Amino acid sequence: MKPPCIIIGGGLSGLAAAIRLARYIPGIVLLEQHTRLGGLNSYYYRNNTLLETGLHAITNYAEPGDKRAPLNRLLRQLKIPRKNLTFHQQITSEIIFAGKQRLLFSNDFVLLQEEIADKFPDSIDAFFDLLNFLDQFDPFAPAPFRSAKAFLLERLADPLLVDMLLCPLMYYGSSVENDMDLSQFAIMFQAIYREGFFRPHGTIRDFLTLLSDHFLSLGGEIRRGAKVTTIIQEGKRAIGVELESGEILESDFILSTIGHQETRTILGQQPVDNEPNRLGFVESIFQLPVESIPLLPRDRTVMFYSENFPFSYNQPVNLVDCRSGVICLPHNFDQITPEKTIEVRSTHLASYSNWQAIRADRLAYDKAKKQVRQQSLSVIEKYLGKFRDNIVYEDTFTPITIERYTAKRHGAIYGSPIKIKDGNIGYDNLYLAGTDQGFLGIVGSMLSGVSIVNQHILPRI
Amino acid sequence: MTNDEIKDLILEIIEDIDDEADFDNLNPDEPLRDQLDLDSMDFLDIVMELRKRHQLQIPEEDYPQLATLNSCVNYLEPLLKNA
Numbered sequence: 222m223k224p225p226c227i228i229i230g231g232g233l234s235g236l237a238a239a240i241r242l243a244r245y246i247p248g249i250v251l252l253e254q255h256t257r258l259g260g261l262n263s264y265y266y267r268n269n270t271l272l273e274t275g276l277h278a279i280t281n282y283a284e285p286g287d288k289r290a291p292l293n294r295l296l297r298q299l300k301i302p303r304k305n306l307t308f309h310q311q312i313t314s315e316i317i318f319a320g321k322q323r324l325l326f327s328n329d330f331v332l333l334q335e336e337i338a339d340k341f342p343d344s345i346d347a348f349f350d351l352l353n354f355l356d357q358f359d360p361f362a363p364a365p366f367r368s369a370k371a372f373l374l375e376r377l378a379d380p381l382l383v384d385m386l387l388c389p390l391m392y393y394g395s396s397v398e399n400d401m402d403l404s405q406f407a408i409m410f411q412a413i414y415r416e417g418f419f420r421p422h423g424t425i426r427d428f429l430t431l432l433s434d435h436f437l438s439l440g441g442e443i444r445r446g447a448k449v450t451t452i453i454q455e456g457k458r459a460i461g462v463e464l465e466s467g468e469i470l471e472s473d474f475i476l477s478t479i480g481h482q483e484t485r486t487i488l489g490q491q492p493v494d495n496e497p498n499r500l501g502f503v504e505s506i507f508q509l510p511v512e513s514i515p516l517l518p519r520d521r522t523v524m525f526y527s528e529n530f531p532f533s534y535n536q537p538v539n540l541v542d543c544r545s546g547v548i549c550l551p552h553n554f555d556q557i558t559p560e561k562t563i564e565v566r567s568t569h570l571a572s573y574s575n576w577q578a579i580r581a582d583r584l585a586y587d588k589a590k591k592q593v594r595q596q597s598l599s600v601i602e603k604y605l606g607k608f609r610d611n612i613v614y615e616d617t618f619t620p621i622t623i624e625r626y627t628a629k630r631h632g633a634i635y636g637s638p639i640k641i642k643d644g645n646i647g648y649d650n651l652y653l654a655g656t657d658q659g660f661l662g663i664v665g666s667m668l669s670g671v672s673i674v675n676q677h678i679l680p681r682i
Numbered sequence: 683m684t685n686d687e688i689k690d691l692i693l694e695i696i697e698d699i700d701d702e703a704d705f706d707n708l709n710p711d712e713p714l715r716d717q718l719d720l721d722s723m724d725f726l727d728i729v730m731e732l733r734k735r736h737q738l739q740i741p742e743e744d745y746p747q748l749a750t751l752n753s754c755v756n757y758l759e760p761l762l763k764n765a
Contacts, residue, residue, distance in 0.1 A: 245730045288700065288719050297699060298723055675726050680742050 223471050224250040224442075225682055227462060229449050230478035232260020232627075233663055234655035236432045238476050238670030240299045243439035246682055250470065251441060252462070254448035254628060258433055260478075261627050261634055261656075262663060264426050268614040270562055272506055273425045274626070275634070277549040277566060278418035278523055280393065280409075281664040282310055282328050290416065291664050298671045301435060307422035309554035311522035314418065316385045317604060319528045324385055328417030337382070344379045351376050360407035363642060369406035370399070384532040389413055389525040391534045392547050392568065394661035396635035398498055398535040405659070412662060418522060420554050452477075452488050452651065459651035462487075474678050478655035478670065481637050482630050484646065498536045499633035501620035503571040505594045508614040511559050516608045517550060524548040524604055534570065540619075541593045542570045543600045550605075562613065565605065567597045573620040573631040580621050590617045635661055644673040652677045683762040688755045691762075695731045699724050710751040732758070736765055 225246050228235045231253030239251040257263050262275040283290030285303050296303050313332075316324045322340055326333040338345040354376075373383040387401070390409040395401040401409070421428045433443060451463040452475060461471035477484040482492050509516075527545040534545070546569040552559045571593075579585045594617045598609055620632030629636065640659035644652040654673040655666055683691070689710075696703050696718060703718050715725060728748060732738045738761055740748070747757040 245734055286702075288702075289721065294721065294723060298727075671723070675723055679726060679730060 222248055223473070224248050225472065226250075226474040226476060226678060227252060227470060227472040228476045228478065229462065229484075230260060230655065231255075231258040231443065231445070232478055232655060232666070233262055233432075234658075234666040234670035235260070235476075235478040236429070236436065236670070237295070237299060237667035238478065238654055238674045239441055239443075240432065240436045240439065241671045241674045242678065242682070243436055243441040244300055245679065247440045249436075249441045250472070251436065251443045252447040252449060252464075252470075253443065253445050254465075255626070256445050258429050258443070258445070259425060261623070261629070262425050263429070263626070264424060267616060268508065270508065270614075271424055271426060272508075272564075272616065273551075274618065276420070276425050276663070277547065277551065277568075278311060278420060278554075279664060280412035280416065280418060280662045282308070282417040282419040291412070291668055292416075295664055295668050295671065298675075299432075299435070299667075301431070306431075308419045309422065309557050311418035312520050312553050312555060314389075314523040315521055315525070316388055317524060317526040318381065318385055318388075318530055318532070319526065321381055321530055322385065326414055326417075328419075330415050330417075333414055341379055341382045344377050344382050347377045348382075355407055355410060358407050360404040362404075364404060367403040369401045369403045372403055372406075381530060384527070384530060386410075386414075388527055388532050388534075388545070389523075389547075392525055394635060394665075395534065396500060396633065396638045396640075396661075398500065398638075399533065402640075405661075408660070408665070412665065418554075420551070420557070449487055452484075454488065454648070454651075457647065457649050459648055473650060474682060475651045476670075476673065476678065477651065477653055479628060480630060480655070481639070481641055481646065481653055481657040483628060484653060493637075493639065497638045499573065499631040499637065500534075500536060500635060501571040501573040501576070501632050502568050502623075502634055503541045503593055503597070503617060503619050504566065504568045505597050505617045506615065507565040507567075507598070507608070507612050508562050509565065509608060509611045510613060511561055511563055513608060513611040514552070514559070514563060516611065517563075517565065517605055519553065521550060522553045523550075526604055528600070537570050537572050537575075540572060540575045540589055541596065543593075543596050545569070546597070546600065548601050548604060565601070565608065567601050569597060571620050573624075573633070576619045576621045586621075590619060593617060593619075629656070644669075644677060683759075683765045685755050685759060688758050688762060689751060691735075692728065692751060692754050695728050695735075696720070698731070699727045708751065713749045714751060714754075715749070736762060738762075 228239050228251045243249045281292045283292040313327045324336045394409050448465040449462045453460045459475045549566040552563040623632035636656035642659050654670045658669045660669040748754050
């Protein structure tokens with residue numbers, strides 16, 4: 222039977238879109254090029270343990286009763302009862318601008334307000350005005366790019382506070398250098414400061430299994446190792462897809478979650494001209510035995526730091542820029558009891574082109590990975606305390622690693638700086654969801670899959 | 683289906699979307715969305731459930747006719763006459 226809709230990409234936006242469709246339409250097919258689902262949020266095995274690839278924390282925490290909260294809306298749309306899931310909330314996170322100022326925040330928004338009142342007393346009234354503005358602002362209304370940085374500088378007047386507030390929001394979701402779109406700012410401000418961080422119980426593998434089992438129970442089909450090489454088209458209609466194996470699958474609708482440029486490539490189109498720099502990242506994992514817990518802060522979940530002010534969020538000149546970064550302690554969520562090992566994770570901005578230049582020379586590439594990891598370790602120990610003697614396993618992902626495993630162009634986890642908010646890429650029955658549609662983070666990307674399906678496919682299929 | 687059966691069908695669908703929905707003070711002539719705190723995404727579920735359960739294809743331009751409980755009944759009555 223010809224599937225009514227094919228979804229390309231088994232990451233979180235693709236899985237959410239697939240479940241949403243399968244609730245009402247039989248025969249939905251999800252294609253994933255890899256043997257494992259998850260896309261950017263997947264896992265692998267090393268040192269007899271499961272290591273997660275992307276997940277630090279999920280944003281958009283909401284209490285069960287808050288019906289309008291994105292998390293609860295998402296679960297309703299997928300028909301996953303909230304009571305079937307156990308969530309662990311963050312303890313406290315911190316923004317540290319070395320030698321300048323520190324700000325704590327948690328899932329209780331009052332903490333951040335008190336911190337700002339205490340440390341930026343001259344800006345607290347302006348901060349409350351900003352909250353009033355955000356309450357009235359509709360970030361989903363179509364609008365051209367508007368600089369969040371310029372807007373905040375004008376409102377809050379204090380450039381240090383502006384940079385400190387922007388730092389976590391950029392690191393967790395800006396595909397634009399040194400700025401973000403005001404709408405994106407409003408979405409991320411809500412997701413991180415007003416709602417906050419949590420983790421599902423277990424690993425990302427358990428979460429992916431829950432989603433894929435749900436999809437299968439609704440009658441959907443998942444094909445792994447199914448790389449799409451071409452979207453077959455007739456004018457403005459997509460007829461079907463051709464897989465690497467040569468197999469052709471026809472379909473009435475196609476939803477691509479693999480990125481805009483990546484979708485253009487399999488449509489046989491040229492890349493969009495003048496795309497600004499894509500932001501790359503390097504992530505390191507340091508695994509420690511559980512006995513090392515007392516060496517590390519007990520009450521910090523994520524730490525965002527910058528050693529330089531103004532904060533620079535752009536493609537580095539070198540392989541990596543450790544002058545700023547994100548440190549995550551994934552065992553520091555409420556009610557998590559690690560068994561044998563814990564992890565420290567660090568993320569820094571990286572230059573895809575510099576890694577690309579050395580990738581062919583395996584020795585140089587491996588050496589650079591190790592050096593960059595050491596560099597990261599030296600910086601993050603300043604904030605965590607010394608723990609290097611306890612490391613039992615360590616690994617580093619570069620933009621090349623991410624590109625290889627996720628097929629994200631240039632390994633850019635937040636995709637293209639240019640977003641297609643309505644998912645419309647000029648076809649009658651082919652749409653874009655996921656990273657390049659513009660909602661970021663796990664809850665965001667899943668809502669992207671759901672909302673593009675709701676908007677373009679379900680009413681017409 | 684009788685008018686009361688259609689009403690029950692709509693309420694049953696809404697309860698399935700949100701098991702905490704409170705129908706006690708529901709005004710049948712006021713928009714369902716406002717009273718039950720449903721958003722446009724939830725609203726689409728009503729349309730899709732009608733399609734799944736009764737093979738009704740409701741065109742997008744007719745969605746506004748499902749705004750209130752009474753308007754649902756008026757709109758669906760001829761379509762579900764023989765259901």
